[in-house]
Amino acid sequence: MSEIERSRASILHGCGIAAVAFVLSLSAARAENTLDQAPDPDKSRAEYEQVSKDITLSSERLAKLAADIATIKKDHASITAALIQSAMTEQKLGQDIEDIGAKLEGLKGEEQKIRASLAARRDVLAEVLGALQRMGLNPPPAILVKPEDALSSVRSAILLGAVVPELRQQTEILLADLKEQSRVTASIEAERARLTAAVGEQTAEKKRLSMLLEAKQKLEADTQTALAAEEQRSQALAAKAGSLKELIASLEADKARKAANAAKAAEQKSADADKAPAEPELASLPVPEANRLTAAAPFAALQGQIALPVIGKIKRRYGADDGNGAVMLGDMVATQSGAIVTAPADGNVLYAGPFRSYGQLLILNAGDGYHVVLAGMSRISVASGQSVLAGEPVGAMGEARVASTSASKNGNATPELYVEFRKDGKPVDPTPWWADRFSGRT
Incomplete structure (x- = not known):
C-alpha cells in the first residue's frame, strides 16, 4: 500500500x-x-x-x-x-x-x-x-x-x-x-x-x-586651383573614354605629358636664368608637394599584407560569374551603410569621380604599372592629383537601400564596394594581396 x-x-x-x-x-x-x-x-x-x-x-x-x-x-x-x-x-x-x-x-x-x-x-x-x-x-x-x-x-x-x-x-x-x-x-x-x-x-x-x-x-585651400584644373582634365578624358582600360591609358598618357612639359619648362627657366633650377609653378605640378609619397613600398611586394579597403565580407570574387553572363574582373565586398573606405596602399589619385555604369569611381596609381580601382561609393573625399597613404580615408559608402543592387530576403539592400587590381592595363586576381584576416580564407 x-x-x-x-x-x-x-x-x-x-x-x-x-x-x-x-x-x-x-x-x-x-x-x-x-x-x-x-x-x-x-x-x-x-x-x-x-x-x-x-x-x-x-x-x-x-x-x-x-x-x-x-x-x-x-x-x-x-x-x-x-x-x-x-x-x-x-x-x-x-x-x-x-x-x-x-x-x-x-x-x-x-x-x-x-x-x-x-x-x-x-x-x-x-x-x-x-x-x-x-x-x-x-x-x-x-x-x-x-x-x-x-x-x-x-x-x-x-x-x-x-x-x-x-x-x-x-x-x-x-x-x-x-x-x-x-x-x-x-x-x-x-x-x-x-x-x-x-x-x-x-x-x-x-x-x-x-x-x-x-x-x-x-x-589645402591654396592648392584647390591646381586640383580643380586637374579634375576638369580628368572629367574631360572620362567623357571621351569608352572603357576603364581606355580611361586609365588616357589618364596615364596625360600625366606623362604634363610631367614632360613641367620638366621642359623648368629646364628652360633654368637656362634663361643661368642658375639652379627653381621650383616649378604649383599649377604645373601633377601632385601637390605637401602630399607627395616619399618611400612607398613596391605594390608587388605587398602580397598577403593588404587589408580590405572597407570592413565587410567578399561576396563575389575575381573570376566568378558576375550575374550578367560575364566574369568578375575584381572582388565585390559587402559592407555596412556609411562605411569608411580607405586606400589599400600608397598611391596617387589618377581619377576620382563618376564614370559610366561604375558610378563614383576612384583609380589609384600604385606604381610599377599597378592600378587599384574602387567603385560603388556614394562619396569620394579625395581629388585627382592628390597622393594618399595606405589606410587614409578616400570615401564612404551610401545607405543600405541606395548603395547596391544586392538585396537580402527581408528587402534590405547591402552596400557593396567593387575592388579591381590592374597590372599594365589588365585585371589581375587581388586574392594574393589580401591579408588572411580580411580575405575570408581563415
Missing part, C-alpha cells in the same frame, strides 16, 4: 513539473512566431542598420570631438596621421560590429534549435499528461479496502513504475532545454547591448573623420 501511494505521489509531482514545463514549451512555441523561421545571413547587418538609425550624438560628445580636433597641429602631416588613425579606429569598430553580428546569428540559431526541439516534443508530452490526468481522476484501488482488487492494484503499480521514469526523463530534458533557452536569450540581449555601444562609438568616429577631412580641406 505504501509503495503504491509513493508511486502516486511521484506521479502527481512529476505531473506538476511536466505540466509547468509543457505550458512553458507552448509559450516558447508561440513566441517562436516573433522570430524568423530560418537564420538569415544578412539579418545581423539589417539589425545594425536599424540600430545605426537610432543613434545620435549628444551636444557634449560633439563639443568634445571639436575640442580634440582643435588640439591637432594644423599641418598636412599631422592631419593625415590623425585621419589614418581615426579610420583605423572606425574600421576596428566596424569589424567588432561584424563579429557581434555573427555571434548574434549563432545565438539565434541555437535558440531556433531549442524551440524546434520543444515543439517536436509537444505531442508526446500532451499524450503523457493526458494519461496522467486520467490516472489522477481514477486512482488505483486500495488493497486493504477491497482485497479482490489486489490484481488491479498490482497492474496499476507496474504501469506506474514504467511510466514515471520515462516522464521524469522527458521532463528533465525539457527543463534543461528551457534553462538553455533562458541562457541564450540573455546572451542575445547582452550582444545587442554591445552592438548598440559599438555603433555609438562608430558614429562618433565617423563624425571625427568628417571634421578632420574638413580641416584638411581648409589646409
Whole structure:
C-alpha cells in the first residue's frame, strides 16, 4: 500500500513539473512566431542598420570631438596621421560590429534549435499528461479496502513504475532545454547591448573623420586651383573614354605629358636664368608637394599584407560569374551603410569621380604599372592629383537601400564596394594581396 501511494505521489509531482514545463514549451512555441523561421545571413547587418538609425550624438560628445580636433597641429602631416588613425579606429569598430553580428546569428540559431526541439516534443508530452490526468481522476484501488482488487492494484503499480521514469526523463530534458533557452536569450540581449555601444562609438568616429577631412580641406585651400584644373582634365578624358582600360591609358598618357612639359619648362627657366633650377609653378605640378609619397613600398611586394579597403565580407570574387553572363574582373565586398573606405596602399589619385555604369569611381596609381580601382561609393573625399597613404580615408559608402543592387530576403539592400587590381592595363586576381584576416580564407 505504501509503495503504491509513493508511486502516486511521484506521479502527481512529476505531473506538476511536466505540466509547468509543457505550458512553458507552448509559450516558447508561440513566441517562436516573433522570430524568423530560418537564420538569415544578412539579418545581423539589417539589425545594425536599424540600430545605426537610432543613434545620435549628444551636444557634449560633439563639443568634445571639436575640442580634440582643435588640439591637432594644423599641418598636412599631422592631419593625415590623425585621419589614418581615426579610420583605423572606425574600421576596428566596424569589424567588432561584424563579429557581434555573427555571434548574434549563432545565438539565434541555437535558440531556433531549442524551440524546434520543444515543439517536436509537444505531442508526446500532451499524450503523457493526458494519461496522467486520467490516472489522477481514477486512482488505483486500495488493497486493504477491497482485497479482490489486489490484481488491479498490482497492474496499476507496474504501469506506474514504467511510466514515471520515462516522464521524469522527458521532463528533465525539457527543463534543461528551457534553462538553455533562458541562457541564450540573455546572451542575445547582452550582444545587442554591445552592438548598440559599438555603433555609438562608430558614429562618433565617423563624425571625427568628417571634421578632420574638413580641416584638411581648409589646409589645402591654396592648392584647390591646381586640383580643380586637374579634375576638369580628368572629367574631360572620362567623357571621351569608352572603357576603364581606355580611361586609365588616357589618364596615364596625360600625366606623362604634363610631367614632360613641367620638366621642359623648368629646364628652360633654368637656362634663361643661368642658375639652379627653381621650383616649378604649383599649377604645373601633377601632385601637390605637401602630399607627395616619399618611400612607398613596391605594390608587388605587398602580397598577403593588404587589408580590405572597407570592413565587410567578399561576396563575389575575381573570376566568378558576375550575374550578367560575364566574369568578375575584381572582388565585390559587402559592407555596412556609411562605411569608411580607405586606400589599400600608397598611391596617387589618377581619377576620382563618376564614370559610366561604375558610378563614383576612384583609380589609384600604385606604381610599377599597378592600378587599384574602387567603385560603388556614394562619396569620394579625395581629388585627382592628390597622393594618399595606405589606410587614409578616400570615401564612404551610401545607405543600405541606395548603395547596391544586392538585396537580402527581408528587402534590405547591402552596400557593396567593387575592388579591381590592374597590372599594365589588365585585371589581375587581388586574392594574393589580401591579408588572411580580411580575405575570408581563415
